[in-house]
Amino acid sequence: MVGRKSLDALIRLYALQNVLLALLAFVLAEGERHFVLAGLALLLLKGVLIPRYLFWLLERLGVSHEVESYLSIPLSLLLGGVLVGVGFHVGSSFVLEGARLPEAVPVALGLILLGMLSMVSRKKAITQVLGFLALENGVFLLALAETHGLPLFIELGVALDAFAAVVLAGVLIFRIRTTFNHIDTARMRDLKG
Amino acid sequence: MNPLIETALILLGLQSLLALLRPPAIGFLPLSLGGSGLLLLLAGLGAWLTGTWGTPLDASAGFYVALLGALYLGVGPYLREYLVHHEPHRARLEAFLLPLFAAAMVGVLLSPPGYTFLFLWEGMALLGYLLIALEGPNGLVGSRAFFLASRLSGAGLFLALILLVRKEPLVGGLGHLVWAGLVLGFGTKAALFPLHAWLPKAHPVAMSPLSALLSGGMVKLGLYGLYRAQDWVGSPPQWVGWLLVGLGLTGAVYALARGLAEEDYKGVLAYSSVENLNLLLAALGAYFLLPNPLFLLAFFFHQAAHALFKGLLFLGSGTLPVRELSRLGGLHRLLPRTATWSFLAALTAAGLPPLAGFLFEWYLYQGFLAAPQGTGAHSLLVLGVGAVALVGALGAVSYVRLFGLTFLGQPRSPQAGDAHEMGIFGQLGMGVLAGLLLGLSLFPAALLRPLEPPLYPVLPLFLALVGLGGGLVYLLSRKPQRAYDTWDCGFNQPGLMGSALTPEMQPHALGYSEQLLRLFPFVELEAHLSREGMLSPPRVRLEVSDWLLALEARLARGYTAFAHRVQHLQSGSLHLYLLLQFLALLFVLGVVWR
Structure with a gap:
């Protein structure tokens, strides 16, 4: 996700990530109902609904589908690599006893760090939303890997939460667009004391 | 829970509700606040005198409940008359907030250490702040100082109580950390010496009945907390005792000297509160160092006495037309009853022998003189006796100055000649406090019975002293008297009546103390x-x-x-904010780097 220049590719990658996460939830389910349900919700909400909404949003906004960044692509990739390395190095100390999938903990940490990286370095508001979603996926993966899954209601709640956040962010981006005629967060710096 | 206390809390709640629903609602204040005060007084005294009365209200909490009850009993009727002079909108808010404030103070005493305690403590601080803030722009300095002090106090308490509620043993430095938090938290409320700065700013600004509640009641809760913390944490480390004794004695001397340079009537009272509180803290610290029951006697007895006489003095200050001492004077003619009440309170505050203030000093002297020789605590003896003697003398000067400048002599300004005495409810409120104060002075054993105090014969001494004084007055009044005009250096014009002297030529508020203040270089x-x-x-x-x-x-x-x-950090750039969060996350990860 840090290496692509096109927003369409980013959204597709995000959808793919969610499908894979849902598959992981099915694999780990071992017949437990709430894992299956959580995976289904994930597939439906994040794998299908959110990406479709984002595509629609991009269409309606009528902005260029290009990712604008403070960092060049090679530098982003390099930093991303370093962060994943950090995640792997530190991750081993975050594994709890009785973790279901200890190998996934460093991956989840790496995902969280990469999500933050794309929030920090990208300029368009919509890319910040995507970075946030990747970060949220990292948190979900961490919960999946460390515990026997959070209670179903909490997981569904979190998923719906993310959906609501994305819808709200969409509305907000529309407002930004109509007010400023652009969605470049780097140019909005008047709110200060 | 105790039915008396429940009823009292319900009364306070009803009063607040009534103030919301039916705008004036001031007429019910004597019933609600005063009535709840009576109930609390009975319940608290019962618990204090008979030992424990069930879990939430044990003996020491009962003492403070009774103390608050006595104050409410006096302040309730007084407020009925005082709030009439406020504009209706403000009076309504005050009639709404004051009972809540009163209830929060009681709640603090009833709750165990933990989140409920913190919630009520913060609620009490917030309500107090709101009540002071109702004074408007004039009260800004006071309300801000009060707010800042309650933040500081809250910070210390959060630190201490969060460590306490973990239910794990406090090993190593943690016990010291808890005590440091407690001293900071409760010490700020109880005006421990360098943290006292909020009190002389906030109390003069607040309206008089509120000052009486703050100075008589709320600050005592800081003392309660420090005393009660022994049950929560165990006996304190040595340094807490030394800190309280050292800062307390220093603070008492400082506050008195500073009070002599104060021109505001209520400011002088506020500095006197700082002095009394610091002495009480010193008594508590000395009790921590040497478990001598005399210090405990001094600690408890003077809290009751201070609550009553300071409440009375603050209520009396509500009658004064202006607050600057250099504009007052001669008020005993216009306000004879207020002058009487204030005179009684001032005598007690100055520590004159037959009254309650003296017994405190007597216990303190006894305690310090009984310090065992040859130990580190022996230095207490020298330190404590000297400081208490100095404080006693300065306290007397301070109250002679306060009472003399305000009530004796001639009015120093036209406003001082335009004072109006409080009506029946105001007199009732002050009379209740004065009656309780006299009762406490004459029968200290009734209150101190659970501690089995050593006492000098209070009643015979009282009668002997009053008899002696009365006899002297009688003898002096029998001498033939002639009235003269004060000599005005011959400025008197021949043929004109009167003299060139004006009331402004009476002793000035600062001039009176100027000589004495030369001894104290810090003022x-x-x-x-x-x-x-x-x-x-x-x-x-x-x-x-x-x-x-x-x-x-x-x-x-x-x-x-x-x-x-630091504000440069807030550049307005979203990416910078995100970057800061990102770096914080990386830092946290770096902490677990192996």
Whole structure:
């Protein structure tokens, strides 16, 4: 996700990530109902609904589908690599006893760090939303890997939460667009004391 | 829970509700606040005198409940008359907030250490702040100081209580950390010496009945907390005792000297509160060091006495037309009853023998003199006896000055000649407090019975002293008297009646204490002479400067500069904010780096 220049590719990658996460939830389910349900919700909400909404949003906004960044692509990739390395190095100390999938903990940490990286370095508001979603996926993966899954209601709640956040962010981006005629967060710096 | 206390809390709640629903609702204050005060007094005294009365209300909490109850009993009827003079909108808010404030104070006493305690403590601080803030722009300095102090107090308590509620043993430095938090948290409320700065700012600003509640009641809860913390944490480490004794004695002397340079009637009372509280803290600290019951006797007895006489003095201050001492004078003719009540309270505060204030000093002397020789605590003896003697003398000077300048002599300004006595409810409120104070002075054993106090024969001494004084007055009044005009250096014009003397030529509030203040270099009085023109008389302006206030101002400037510098972080750039969060996350990860 840090290496692509096109927003369409980013959204597709995000959808793919969610499908894979849902598959992981099915694999780990071992017949437990709430894992299956959580995976289904994930597939439906994040794998299908959110990406479709984002595509629609991009269409309606009528902005260029290009990712604008403070960092060049090679530098982003390099930093991303370093962060994943950090995640792997530190991750081993975050594994709890009785973790279901200890190998996934460093991956989840790496995902969280990469999500933050794309929030920090990208300029368009919509890319910040995507970075946030990747970060949220990292948190979900961490919960999946460390515990026997959070209670179903909490997981569904979190998923719906993310959906609501994305819808709200969409509305907000529309407002930004109509007010400023652009969605470049780097140019909005008047709110200060 | 105790039915009396429940009823009292329900009464307070109903009063608040009534103030919301039916705007004036002031007429019910004597019933609700005063009535709840009576119930609390009975319940608290019962618990204090008979030992424990169930879990939430044990003996020591009962003492404080009774103390608050006595104050409410006096303040309730007084408020009925006081709030009538406020504009209806404000009076309504006050009638709504005051009962809640009163209930929060009681709640603090009933709750165990933990989140409920913190919630009620913060609620009490917030309500107190709101009540002071109702004074409007004039009260800004006071309400801000109060708010800042309650933040500081909250910070210390959060630290201590969060460590406490973990239910794990406090090993190593943690016990010290908890005590440091407690001393900071409760010490700020109880005006421990360098943390007292909020009190002389907030109390003069607040309306008189509120000052009575703050100075008589709320600050005592800081003392309660420090005393009660022994049950929560176990006996305190040595340094807590030394800290309280050292700072307490220093603070008492400082506050009295500073109070002598104060021109505001309520400011003098506030500094006197700082002095009394610091002495009480010193008594508590000495009790921590040497478990001598005399210190405990002093600690408890003087809290009751201070609540009553300071409540009475603050209620009396509500009758004064202006607050500047240099504009008051001669008020005993216009306000005879207020003058009587204030006189009684001032005598007690000055620690004159037959009254309650003296017994406290007596216990303190006894306690310090009984310090065992050859130990580190022996130095307490020298330190404590000297400081208490100095404080006693200065306290007497301070109250002679306060009472004399206000009620004796001639009015120093036209406003001082335009004072109105409180009506029946105001007199009732003050009379209740005065009655309780007299009762406490005459029968201290009734209150102190659970501690089995050693006492001198209070009643015979009282009768003997009153008899002696009365006899002297009688003998003096039998001498033939002649009235003269004061000699005015011959300025008197022949043929004109009267003299060239004006009321302004009476002793000035600062001039009175100027000689004495030379002994204390940390309070400086500077006289500025100005002469506007050949024909107008020269004017003297006295300015007070104080080391501690100068330090405080410097700290405030430094903090503001620092805050401005930090504000550069808020550049408005979203990416910078995100980057900061990102770096914070990386830092946390770096902590677990292996």
